[in-house]
Amino acid sequence: MLRRAPGPASDPSPPPRRLQRFGRWLVRGDVPLLRRLLVASLALAGTGTLLLAAWLLVLVPFTPGFGTLRQMKVQHPTRILAADGTELTRIQHLNREWVTLDEVAPEVVAALIATEDHRFYTHHGVDPIRLAASAVHTLLGDRQGGSTLTMQLARNLYPRRIGRASSINRKLKEIVTAFKIEATYTKAEILETYLNTVPFLYNAYGIERAAQTYFSKPAAALTLAESATLVGMLKATSTYNPLRHPDRARARRNVVLQQMVKRGMLDAATYDAVKDTPVRTRFARQPAPRSQAPHFTAYVRRQLEAWAEDAGYNLYTDGLVVHTTLDPALQRLAEAAVRRQGDALQAVADVEWSGRDNPIRSASPHDYPAVRRRVRPFAHFWATRTDVVDRFIRATPRYRNALATGLDPAAALQALRADRAFMDSLRTVKTRLEAGFVALDPRTGHVRAWVGSREYDRDQYDHVAQARRQPGSTFKPFVYAAALERGYRPDDRLRDEAVEIRVGREQVWRPVNAGGTVSGEALTLREALARSTNTIAARLIADVGARPTVRLARRMGIRQSPLEPVPSIALGTSPVTLLEMASAYATIGSGGVYRAPVVITRIEDAEGNVLATFAPEPERVLDEPIAHALLDMMRGVIDQGTGRRIRTVFGVRADVAGKTGTTQDNADGWFLMIHPHLVAGAWVGFNDPRVTFRSDYWGQGAHNALYVVGDVYRHALRQGRLDPRPTLAPAPALEPRTPLLARAGRWLRETLDGLRASLQTDAPPAESPAPPESAEPAEDTEPPRRWTQTPEPAEPVRPVEASPLPAEAERVLRGVGQVLGVLDEVIERHDPQAAARYRERLQRFARDAEDVLRRQQTQASPNARRRLDRSIDLDEHTSLRDVLDQVARDLDPAQRREIERLLRTLERDLAPNR
Numbered sequence: 001m002l003r004r005a006p007g008p009a010s011d012p013s014p015p016p017r018r019l020q021r022f023g024r025w026l027v028r029g030d031v032p033l034l035r036r037l038l039v040a041s042l043a044l045a046g047t048g049t050l051l052l053a054a055w056l057l058v059l060v061p062f063t064p065g066f067g068t069l070r071q072m073k074v075q076h077p078t079r080i081l082a083a084d085g086t087e088l089t090r091i092q093h094l095n096r097e098w099v100t101l102d103e104v105a106p107e108v109v110a111a112l113i114a115t116e117d118h119r120f121y122t123h124h125g126v127d128p129i130r131l132a133a134s135a136v137h138t139l140l141g142d143r144q145g146g147s148t149l150t151m152q153l154a155r156n157l158y159p160r161r162i163g164r165a166s167s168i169n170r171k172l173k174e175i176v177t178a179f180k181i182e183a184t185y186t187k188a189e190i191l192e193t194y195l196n197t198v199p200f201l202y203n204a205y206g207i208e209r210a211a212q213t214y215f216s217k218p219a220a221a222l223t224l225a226e227s228a229t230l231v232g233m234l235k236a237t238s239t240y241n242p243l244r245h246p247d248r249a250r251a252r253r254n255v256v257l258q259q260m261v262k263r264g265m266l267d268a269a270t271y272d273a274v275k276d277t278p279v280r281t282r283f284a285r286q287p288a289p290r291s292q293a294p295h296f297t298a299y300v301r302r303q304l305e306a307w308a309e310d311a312g313y314n315l316y317t318d319g320l321v322v323h324t325t326l327d328p329a330l331q332r333l334a335e336a337a338v339r340r341q342g343d344a345l346q347a348v349a350d351v352e353w354s355g356r357d358n359p360i361r362s363a364s365p366h367d368y369p370a371v372r373r374r375v376r377p378f379a380h381f382w383a384t385r386t387d388v389v390d391r392f393i394r395a396t397p398r399y400r401n402a403l404a405t406g407l408d409p410a411a412a413l414q415a416l417r418a419d420r421a422f423m424d425s426l427r428t429v430k431t432r433l434e435a436g437f438v439a440l441d442p443r444t445g446h447v448r449a450w451v452g453s454r455e456y457d458r459d460q461y462d463h464v465a466q467a468r469r470q471p472g473s474t475f476k477p478f479v480y481a482a483a484l485e486r487g488y489r490p491d492d493r494l495r496d497e498a499v500e501i502r503v504g505r506e507q508v509w510r511p512v513n514a515g516g517t518v519s520g521e522a523l524t525l526r527e528a529l530a531r532s533t534n535t536i537a538a539r540l541i542a543d544v545g546a547r548p549t550v551r552l553a554r555r556m557g558i559r560q561s562p563l564e565p566v567p568s569i570a571l572g573t574s575p576v577t578l579l580e581m582a583s584a585y586a587t588i589g590s591g592g593v594y595r596a597p598v599v600i601t602r603i604e605d606a607e608g609n610v611l612a613t614f615a616p617e618p619e620r621v622l623d624e625p626i627a628h629a630l631l632d633m634m635r636g637v638i639d640q641g642t643g644r645r646i647r648t649v650f651g652v653r654a655d656v657a658g659k660t661g662t663t664q665d666n667a668d669g670w671f672l673m674i675h676p677h678l679v680a681g682a683w684v685g686f687n688d689p690r691v692t693f694r695s696d697y698w699g700q701g702a703h704n705a706l707y708v709v710g711d712v713y714r715h716a717l718r719q720g721r722l723d724p725r726p727t728l729a730p731a732p733a734l735e736p737r738t739p740l741l742a743r744a745g746r747w748l749r750e751t752l753d754g755l756r757a758s759l760q761t762d763a764p765p766a767e768s769p770a771p772p773e774s775a776e777p778a779e780d781t782e783p784p785r786r787w788t789q790t791p792e793p794a795e796p797v798r799p800v801e802a803s804p805l806p807a808e809a810e811r812v813l814r815g816v817g818q819v820l821g822v823l824d825e826v827i828e829r830h831d832p833q834a835a836a837r838y839r840e841r842l843q844r845f846a847r848d849a850e851d852v853l854r855r856q857q858t859q860a861s862p863n864a865r866r867r868l869d870r871s872i873d874l875d876e877h878t879s880l881r882d883v884l885d886q887v888a889r890d891l892d893p894a895q896r897r898e899i900e901r902l903l904r905t906l907e908r909d910l911a912p913n914r
Contacts, residue, residue: 076316076317076606077319078091078092082328084327084328098208099195101195115259116148116149125148154177157197203285214282217282229249240252324601338454339455347368348698350377353379382427391690393413434454434685436467436578437578438582439582446598468575469685471661477529480540481626493523503567515696546565546566555621556588556621558576592620601614602614656713657673669693675726677722
């Protein structure tokens with residue numbers, strides 16, 4: 001056997017590894033310092049290069065493939081179709097006209113290469129020298145870009161795949177894609193693609209459209225100065241916009257010319273001749289591609305972009321086919337109604353603000369256009385509301401530019417006021433009435449019509465899904481729904497009287513009705529909703545609470561806009577969108593089932609394969625009887641209330657329900673209507689809420705927004721686009737509502753009665769003698785328990801020593817004790833005097849209930865049942881219900897809500913014992 005040779009107590013250290021040896025070599029004193037630093041630098045550079053190469057290889061799958069790159073010039077746009085298959089629009093590069101390099105002025109190409117990438121013809125997609133210089137400048141605090149034209153093209157063509165974040169990861173993706181582009185195309189093809197895809201402002205894509213937009217000439221006819229101006233814009237199109245900032249554009253143009261001189265592409269004499277010339281433009285806005293339902297298709301496009309980014313599709317090149325829910329025929333009716341009624345209502349506002357007097361000239365808005373021809377629209381507003389007009393002026397770019405030139409605010413304001421053309425233009429913009437309309441099917445959530453403004457060419461702002469405005473009284477159905485859930489019934493009466501609700505410690509909210517009066521009349525909830533009585537809506541929300549109402553409104557469809565849980569929300573003070581309101585009303589129309597609005601049903605590829613389908617998940621958010629009761633109440637708005645013009649003016653005889661709405665100072669008019677197959681809503685107002693209808697008559701939603709909705713329904717019914725025969729759900733027979741604490745008393749009574757019946761069934765026969773006939777009448781002739789005048793036996797009811805109570809009885813007694821304890825505690829905390837009045841009665845009830853329950857184990861006679869009744873009747877004419885009713889009258893709404901919350905918890909815990 002071999003043995004280890006004897007040696008020292010410990011083994012010698014193993015030989016050092018290569019990295020350790022290299023480290024020791026670096027610190028050796030006999031090696032020159034310069035040599036050591038050079039070797040270390042080369043080692044670090046090699047390691048960094050390897051890591052960078054590995055990183056680039058990892059990113060290759062996350063960049064566009066060669067097949068995608070070859071489709072750059074051959075576009076396959078996404079087609080968006082209506083529900084009937086007609087094409088609404090296509091998603092493609094807007095206003096892009098492809099031209100070859102021969103059709104572009106040579107000065108454009110020279111300026112582009114000199115400024116953006118002067119080594120373009122010598123690199124292979126990435127300029128290492130420029131990239132290194134950019135890194136050094138950035139580290140020294142002077143941030144510079146290092147992208148070549150090929151890298152910029154990669155970013156412009158594939159913004160979602162590459163991204164625009166300032167990160168190393170994005171830059172590396174650009175590098176990988178640039179290498180792929182250089183391997184796929186020639187330099188001339190890359191330049192041509194770049195010039196035809198680079199974006200400019202005002203919906204202009206590519207050099208040809210830019211030349212037409214800014215100089216009204218083709219790209220081949222651009223001069224040297226014009227070419228340098230457009231190339232200079234590429235650094236920051238908004239900053240160097242020659243229309244808005246001519247001085248900046250000229251300075252940037254001269255930088256481009258200097259770069260051309262520096263690179264030998266321009267002689268100094270020509271530069272000197274051009275540098276001092278001003279920037280001269282001839283602006284011609286390029287028309288946006290026409291689309292049916294432009295606001296609708298814009299909304300569809302936003303949803304598609306999010307889907308395509310997640311699914312990895314390109315909307316411009318993959319030839320997708322998108323099927324939507326829009327009904328073209330109904331869309332045409334809606335557009336015509338918004339245009340027709342919007343024009344008439346614009347005339348109303350123009351005439352109302354034209355002079356000092358403001359008579360109501362007609363009950364029809366269509367009589368006002370003839371009057372408008374004889375007046376100057378909004379002359380009185382412009383002359384008397386000078387404070388508002390001055391704020392309009394201060395918000396304009398012209399005013400800010402005037403301040404930038406050195407004018408003081410007063411002088412700038414005076415100068416602009418004296419500019420008649422500017423003031424006329426400002427008045428036209430600020431006093432233009434706007435409207436929005438949307439309709440959807442409550443059975444599916446499919447959006448059938450969508451009109452975001454009166455004219456898309458004049459106002460692209462979407463008043464359906466973007467604009468958030470106060471909904472006014474159209475929010476009240478949510479308050480009434482919360483009240484119905486709480487136990488109110490449509491025929492319960494509340495008095496129309498002044499209301500004061502404390503908000504915080506020092507503020508008091510005092511809502512008033514339209515006109516500032518109260519009738520003093522006791523109205524049913526049905527009547528109050530039909531008349532849109534503000535005081536009763538305020539009383540309801542004080543009882544049911546703002547937070548529960550907000551939670552219910554969110555469940556029903558207000559899921560994007562923030563809702564402030566304050567009492568005034570009962571009158572619609574939290575802004576929402578029209579789309580949210582229509583969706584929430586569709587929840588009412590569908591019997592309490594919420595379906596998210598649907599605009600896309602499915603997406604197919606170019607071969608017809610289905611890539612995705614979309615259908616909302618039905619969600620029960622409101623009990624069906626409650627939804628049907630609310631729907632029946634909203635019928636009254638149309639038949640007898642503020643929405644009756646749907647019948648009288650537009651002749652709609654179908655079974656419909658709805659609600660009008662108007663906000664403070666007539667800033668917003670709303671109307672929403674529910675048909676079994678179509679829920680539609682409209683908003684009417686001015687973009688700036690400081691401009692309103694002048695009269696309360698025309699400022700009401702019942703006199704403006706209702707006309708838009710009524711017009712659509714009238715023509716849809718006449719043309720057979722909507723079936724007049726279906727009916728809304730019938731009103732359910734809801735139990736009459738009893739006061740909150742009375743309901744608690746009734747629940748306790750029913751619980752004890754159920755327990756008594758159970759104990760009588762299970763208890764052994766009674767062995768005590770029967771009472772005399774005179775003391776106990778026959779069961780069928782026993783007088784009503786609550787009103788009996790028969791005296792009870794003088795012998796008091798005492799606890800009986802008996803076996804423990806059954807478990808069910810123990811739980812009920814614990815529950816009774818908890819309820820009474822809660823009542824006692826709340827009364828004590830809020831009103832000690834009330835506590836003193838009721839504590840004895842409440843305690844006596846608890847004692848009597850326990851005594852009789854114990855006696856029930858040994859005594860099952862009618863007399864025992866009567867004693868149990870007696871435990872509920874505290875004296876001859878006062879029952880627990882009476883006590884609780886009196887307590888409820890002594891407590892304010894906040895205290896009642898606290899009690900009810902605790903009672904609901906207790907009732908849920910004891911539910912199995914009922």
